Amino acid sequence: MAKQVIVVRKDLKMRKGKIAAQAAHASMKVFFDRNTGEDRFEMRIPLDPYMVGWVEGDFTKVVVYVESEEELLACYVKANELKLPTALITDSGKTEFNGVATNTCVAIGPAADGKIDQVTGELKLL
């Protein structure tokens, strides 16, 4: 089975709506980063077999948390090492975080459950 896990920094104490927007950015970025289309008006997004299963299935998304930027980046690095599809979101800080660009969350997958659990298996649900 395939899932996508979104890891959110709890230490930033973001509003619920801010968390939701950042998580949606991350979830989507995994796909948009794969765009190979050369026409600005048509994205072409190649999918691997796990992604196909996920898209044709129930789009399982699990949102978990960490308590620091260090832990967030550790997840991102490990996901890359395991060659999992992953995306890091850095908020520009234009409307929050006192103008400071801030790493807020990471999406990992869609990919095989067991492989993502090697990165996020110990993290708690948000």
Added chain:
Amino acid sequence: MAKQVIVVRKDLKMRKGKIAAQAAHASMKVFFDRNTGEDRFEMRIPLDPYMVGWVEGDFTKVVVYVESEEELLACYVKANELKLPTALITDSGKTEFNGVATNTCVAIGPAADGKIDQVTGELKLL
């Protein structure tokens, strides 16, 4: 300018992580519903000019709330009437909501700010 607005039901009292997952579903569904690809392993997603601006810009996502299913569906109906790209998320209820399929949120856009504001301009930030 273009934005995407995600309308979430506050009356369901979802966990932060549940809200984030549902919002990400909605945000993504607007795009995946446009898929015209005939190959399961490549999505082809046509973009209108507002979507192109949004994708090439800063992906503005705004999360607001309503207090009832009735208000949520009213947003969805009005967005469709205005021919705005929109997606309604119905949670299967497998893990929450006592097994009852439940409409949780709606994404509207990316589209022109002013046009979306005709639907959600009065709603408060979550």
